[in-house]
Amino acid sequence: MKKWLALVFAFALLTAACGGSSSDAADDSAGADDSAGTDDSAGAAGLDIDAILAADLENCAEAPSGDPIKVGMAMDFSDVVGFVDIPGSKLVPYVAELINCSGGINGAPVEVQVQDVGNDAGLAALELLDWGANFLIGPPFADFALPILQTTEGQVPLFVAASTEPTLADAANNSYLVTFDDNQMSAAAANWALDNGFTRAIVFTEGEGVPYTGVNPDVFAATFTDGGGEVVSTQTYVWGADTDFSSQVNEIAGISENNEIVFSAALAFQVTALRGQLEGQGLDGLTYIGVDALSATGIVSQDNNEGILHTPHIAIEPGDRNDVLLAGFEAAKGETLDSRGFMGLYVDSMFLGIQAMLDCGCSEPADIGEAVRAISGFEGLSGTITYAGTNGIPPKSVPIVRVENNTDVLVATE
Amino acid sequence: MIELLQNLIDGLGRGSIYALLALGVAVIFGVMHLLNFAHGELITVSGYAGYAAFQAGWSWYLVAPLVVVVSIVTSLVIERLAFSRVRGASDFTLLLTSFGIHFLVSAIFLMYVSASVKSFPRPGWVANTYSIGPLTVEVFDTVVIGVTIVTLAVTVAILQKTMFGLALRAAAADFDAARLMGVRSDSVIRGAFALSGFLAGIAAIFWLMRAGNTTPTAGSDPMLKGVLAALIGGLGSLRGAVLGGLALGLAEVLLRSQLPASVAELTEGVVFVLIALLFIFRPQGLITVAHAERV
Numbered sequence: 001m002k003k004w005l006a007l008v009f010a011f012a013l014l015t016a017a018c019g020g021s022s023s024d025a026a027d028d029s030a031g032a033d034d035s036a037g038t039d040d041s042a043g044a045a046g047l048d049i050d051a052i053l054a055a056d057l058e059n060c061a062e063a064p065s066g067d068p069i070k071v072g073m074a075m076d077f078s079d080v081v082g083f084v085d086i087p088g089s090k091l092v093p094y095v096a097e098l099i100n101c102s103g104g105i106n107g108a109p110v111e112v113q114v115q116d117v118g119n120d121a122g123l124a125a126l127e128l129l130d131w132g133a134n135f136l137i138g139p140p141f142a143d144f145a146l147p148i149l150q151t152t153e154g155q156v157p158l159f160v161a162a163s164t165e166p167t168l169a170d171a172a173n174n175s176y177l178v179t180f181d182d183n184q185m186s187a188a189a190a191n192w193a194l195d196n197g198f199t200r201a202i203v204f205t206e207g208e209g210v211p212y213t214g215v216n217p218d219v220f221a222a223t224f225t226d227g228g229g230e231v232v233s234t235q236t237y238v239w240g241a242d243t244d245f246s247s248q249v250n251e252i253a254g255i256s257e258n259n260e261i262v263f264s265a266a267l268a269f270q271v272t273a274l275r276g277q278l279e280g281q282g283l284d285g286l287t288y289i290g291v292d293a294l295s296a297t298g299i300v301s302q303d304n305n306e307g308i309l310h311t312p313h314i315a316i317e318p319g320d321r322n323d324v325l326l327a328g329f330e331a332a333k334g335e336t337l338d339s340r341g342f343m344g345l346y347v348d349s350m351f352l353g354i355q356a357m358l359d360c361g362c363s364e365p366a367d368i369g370e371a372v373r374a375i376s377g378f379e380g381l382s383g384t385i386t387y388a389g390t391n392g393i394p395p396k397s398v399p400i401v402r403v404e405n406n407t408d409v410l411v412a413t414e
Numbered sequence: 415m416i417e418l419l420q421n422l423i424d425g426l427g428r429g430s431i432y433a434l435l436a437l438g439v440a441v442i443f444g445v446m447h448l449l450n451f452a453h454g455e456l457i458t459v460s461g462y463a464g465y466a467a468f469q470a471g472w473s474w475y476l477v478a479p480l481v482v483v484v485s486i487v488t489s490l491v492i493e494r495l496a497f498s499r500v501r502g503a504s505d506f507t508l509l510l511t512s513f514g515i516h517f518l519v520s521a522i523f524l525m526y527v528s529a530s531v532k533s534f535p536r537p538g539w540v541a542n543t544y545s546i547g548p549l550t551v552e553v554f555d556t557v558v559i560g561v562t563i564v565t566l567a568v569t570v571a572i573l574q575k576t577m578f579g580l581a582l583r584a585a586a587a588d589f590d591a592a593r594l595m596g597v598r599s600d601s602v603i604r605g606a607f608a609l610s611g612f613l614a615g616i617a618a619i620f621w622l623m624r625a626g627n628t629t630p631t632a633g634s635d636p637m638l639k640g641v642l643a644a645l646i647g648g649l650g651s652l653r654g655a656v657l658g659g660l661a662l663g664l665a666e667v668l669l670r671s672q673l674p675a676s677v678a679e680l681t682e683g684v685v686f687v688l689i690a691l692l693f694i695f696r697p698q699g700l701i702t703v704a705h706a707e708r709v
Contacts, residue, residue, distance in 0.1 A: 079520065079631045082529025207679040236670070236679040241635050243625045246424035246552070247671035250417050253550070269533055269627040276541030281550060303535040303626065338530035 047105075047351055047358070049381070052095070053325055055102040057332055064104025069357060071096065071350050072133030073114040074124040076144050084162045084296060085139055087337040088346035089114045092137065094329050095347050105354055112350075122147040129156065135353035135368055137161050137346065142168060142211060149175055156365040157356070157372050159349035162313075162342050164292060165211060169392035174369040176392040178345045178352070179313045179382060182291075186216040186263075188398035188414030189289050189311055190223035193261045195412075198287070202233045202252060204264035204274070213239040216265040216291050224263075232260060239266060243273040249281055258285035265291050268299040276304055289400075295341040295408070305403045312341040314382050315399040315410045321381050344381030351380055416548045421671045422664065427555030429663020430562035434617035435640030436647060436655035437569065438610035444586030444650040445606040446501075448508040452492060452515035454637025456485040456614040457621055461532075461628030462523060468534040474623070481622065482615030489611025490604060501603070516637065523630035536626040558620050565616050566656060569609070573652070578605050586650065646689060648699030657700050 073092060075085040096110040104110065113131050115124040121144035128136060129152070136156055138145045140163035148158060154173040166181040180188075193201065201224050206213035221231045233255055235248040262278075264271065271290055278286060287307070290299075294310035316322045322344045330336050337343055355378055356371035357363060376388040385394040401408040435453065442450045463484040464477045472480070492515055500511050542553040573579035578601075584592040585602045593599050621636055622628065643662045647654025665688060670681045692699070 077524070077529070079524055079529055079629060082524060083531065086529050205679070234675060236675075236681070238682065244424075244428055246428070246555075247421055247667045250420045250424070251671060254417065267531065269531060269625060273536075273624065273626060276536065277552070280541035280543045280552060297531045298533055302533050338528060 047355055049321065049351065049379075052098050052102055053321060053328065055098040057097060057101050060101035061103040064100055064107050064109040066104065066106070066108035067363070068109045068111040069105055069354060069363075070131065070133045071110060071112045071353060072125075072128030072131065072136045073112060074117050074121060074128060074136060074138050074144070074148055075114055076121075076139035076141070077116045081140050081162070084339045084342045087339055087343060088137075088161060090333070090335070091325075091329055091337060091343050092346050092350050094333065095325070095350065098328075105358065110350075110354070117144045117148075120147070121145070122151040124148070125151040134357060134363055134365055135159070135372075137349040137353075139163075141165065145175070149173060155369075157353060157369045159352060161346045161349045162296075166215075166393065167211075171373050171387065171390065171392035174372070176352075176372060176387060177394065178348050178380075178385065179394070180396045180398055181393050182212060182215045183219050184393075184396070185291050185311050185398055186219035186265075187223045188400065189263060189291065189309075190220045190227065190229075191414050192309070192400045192412055193224060193263075193287075193289065194227040194229055198259075198261040199229050200232045200257065200260040201229055202235065202256070202260045202262045202286075203231050204235050204237050204248075204262070204266060206236065206239050213265050217263060220263045232256075237264075237266065237270070240270075243270060245274045245277050249274075249277045252278065253281045253283065256283050256286070258283050261287045261289055263289050265293055268294050268297040268302050268305070271299070271308060272302045272304045275308075292341075296339050298338075300403055300406050300408060305406065308403045309400055309411070310403075310408075311398050312401055312408065314341050314344045315401055315408060316340060325381065348378075348380035348382050348385065352378060352385065417671065418668075419549055420551075421667050423549070423551055423555055425664035425667035426660060427552065427558045427663070428667060429660035430558045431617050431620050431636075431659075432639045432643045432662050433656040433659025434562055434565060434613050434620075435636055436643035436659045437566075437652060438613040438617070439640045439644040440647070440650055440652050440655035441582075441606050441610045441613070443644065444652075445582065445589065445603055446497070446508065447505050448497065448512060449505075449641060449644075449649070450610075451509070451512040451637060451641065452496075452519070453512075453610070453614060453640055454633025454635070455492070455516055455519040456488050456611055456633070457618040457636050458519055458523065458628065458630065458633035459488045460485045460615060460618040461622050461632045462527065464622055465532045465534050465628055474535075474537045478619045481618050482612060485615030485618055486608050486611035489607045489614065493604060493607040497607075498603075516633070519633070520630045527630070529630065531627045531629050533627040534622075536623055540623055554620075554624070561616065561620070565613065569613065569652070572609070578602075582606055582609075642689065646692060646699055648701035651699070651701040654699055654701030661700070 073089050075089045077086055093112040096112045099110045113128060115128055117124045117139060125148040136158045138148050138158050138160045140160055142165055145160050145168050152158060156174060158175045159178055160168050161178050163177055164182045164185055166183055168175055169177045203217045203221050205217035208214055208218060225231060233252055271288055275288055289309040291311050292313055295312035299305050299308060299310060314322055326337060326340055326343060356368045356375060360367050360371035362368060372387055374388050376386045378385040383396050387394060397413045399410055400412040400414060402411045439450055439453050442448050460481040464481050467477045467480055496511055496515050500507050540554045543550045573583060581597045581602050582605060584597055643658035644655050646661055647658025665685050669684050670678060673681060
């Protein structure tokens with residue numbers, strides 16, 4: 001009897017062991033299948049961004065050990081664009097931590113190296129290439145992005161994360177914007193003004209054709225005029241510096257009907273200063289609309305900001321992916337990042353590069369570039385991104401938000 | 415005509431702030447032959463102190479004196495940590511030292527505080543206006559002009575009626591002779607930096623009230639304006655500094671309003687061309703200052 005019991009017990013153990021083994025085998029097999037599936041059709045599977053954002057740094061999966069995916073960030077830490085590049089260069093390594101914590105990309109860890117472009121963006125790029133970067137994330141203005149492109153000679157994908165400069169987009173040269181460009185942004189502002197019954201506009205510019213500070217007003221004025229509106233006054237100013245608009249205000253006071261829309265690419269503190277002086281002259285019926293510079297420089301934290309409209313890259317809603325990510329960073333690092341509306345662009349830059357690597361199953365920068373150019377319908381933190389059939393500027397809708405009680409409220413999408 | 419008068423008042427308001435900045439530059443140059451390119455950093459540091467005070471719930475009534483105190487203290491600290499080490503060195507060394515401080519302070523705020531704009535509320539009355547006949551005058555301009563006149567009067571009184579003022583003027587005329595006559599160089603130089611900090615502090619209040627924000631490079635523009643105004647007026651001349659400041663403010667406002675719209679964006683460039691022309695015909699600036707050369 002004992003022998004029978006022993007045999008039955010042994011059989012049960014064997015069955016259990018086989019069952020466990022079978023289960024493990026099935027898991028392994030699934031893992032292998034997943035892996036194979038990822039290799040073959042990763043684009044279809046895509047990155048599981050929500051799973052990455054949900055990673056718990058206190059309770060990570062087994063550390064990935066494959067060949068690392070190397071992300072090079074050549075960032076401008078100067079006062080010019082440090083307000084976006086500095087927080088961006090903190091957030092991307094954090095997201096890499098989250099990726100690695102959740103097991104990496106098909107078992108491969110993501111490594112991020114940040115280089116301050118200093119006075120030599122080309123050298124910074126060269127160091128990142130020597131390090132073995134698979135793709136680069138670059139600064140927004142041409143002064144530094146162009147030297148990087150000269151260094152890479154179009155062989156390495158470059159995502160100019162926070163840029164709206166249309167001339168920086170050149171898919172053939174492996175250079176990509178991650179968001180809409182100046183043309184889309186300012187045309188959207190003009191169309192919103194026309195849709196809302198404005199027929200007269202006052203435009204502030206730094207000069208015709210000046211990148212960003214002049215191009216945006218140019219586009220706004222052209223679109224507004226083409227749509228039947230009239231630019232009744234064009235004023236000049238020094239972008240980023242002027243806060244005393246006395247002479248411009250004196251001139252506007254002589255022609256305004258107190259119902260115009262005032263457009264500029266000015267910074268938040270400039271727009272509120274201008275508004276204060278115009279209102280001091282009794283012009284309190286004007287409507288102010290600006291571009292992404294307003295979210296970059298904290299329009300919601302300014303005084304005298306109620307009702308000002310602008311075009312941020314990402315209209316962050318409580319509890320959405322961007323909000324979750326930024327809250328997670330704050331909890332993990334004890335730091336609140338500036339320029340929140342731009343941060344998703346930096347993370348998307350990394351995700352797009354990784355997605356391209358998954359799509360092509362390759363790690364050579366030139367091959368990755370091919371895959372980037374084929375990306376279509378990528379659902380990132382900053383919206384849907386498509387490069388296929390474009391010159392490197394993803395066609396994205398432009399949110400128009402209005403500041404209400406120190407909060408951005410979405411009023412339209414153009 | 416009305417617009418011209420309006421612009422003249424606005425130009426005087428803007429020029430008054432430049433005059434205060436230029437005076438601070440002139441005081442230091444008079445004593446040390448130092449063209450202080452770190453002068454704007456007094457506004458940068460004061461701006462961040464003001465921002466911190468606003469974050470703590472302070473109002474402008476408390477922030478304004480804080481800005482002046484911080485500016486004076488910063489000026490003295492810079493003198494102690496940097497300029498006292500190179501006292502007696504060549505003018506070029508002093509100049510490079512001031513550039514070094516300028517960049518260092520900016521970099522410290524950039525790296526350890528934030529590259530982002532830090533905003534704070536402007537006083538409610540900054541944009542208020544009142545009418546004089548057909549003219550609309552900004553309360554802000556009126557206050558700036560008034561405070562500048564009072565500050566200049568106090569400065570003149572200090573320079574003319576006190577022993578420190580006498581020592582400072584003596585040192586400005588001939589530093590070595592003044593020392594031989596018993597003037598204590600340390601006291602004079604520190605006093606000059608304190609006075610310069612005080613003047614920068616008053617200017618900073620109005621600069622920050624108008625700007626409503628601070629950044630790591632907030633001091634660059636006021637530094638440039640102050641130095642330019644001092645150069646226009648004649649380096650070392652206190653009267654010249656005031657004249658230079660007013661001239662610069664008026665030129666900026668009038669040119670922007672009078673230049674044709676198609677070239678209005680060249681205003682800053684035209685101002686510099688005018689300054690260059692001034693130096694061609696009057697290299698010593700508006701006011702000639704006689705200095706004893708150190709050998």
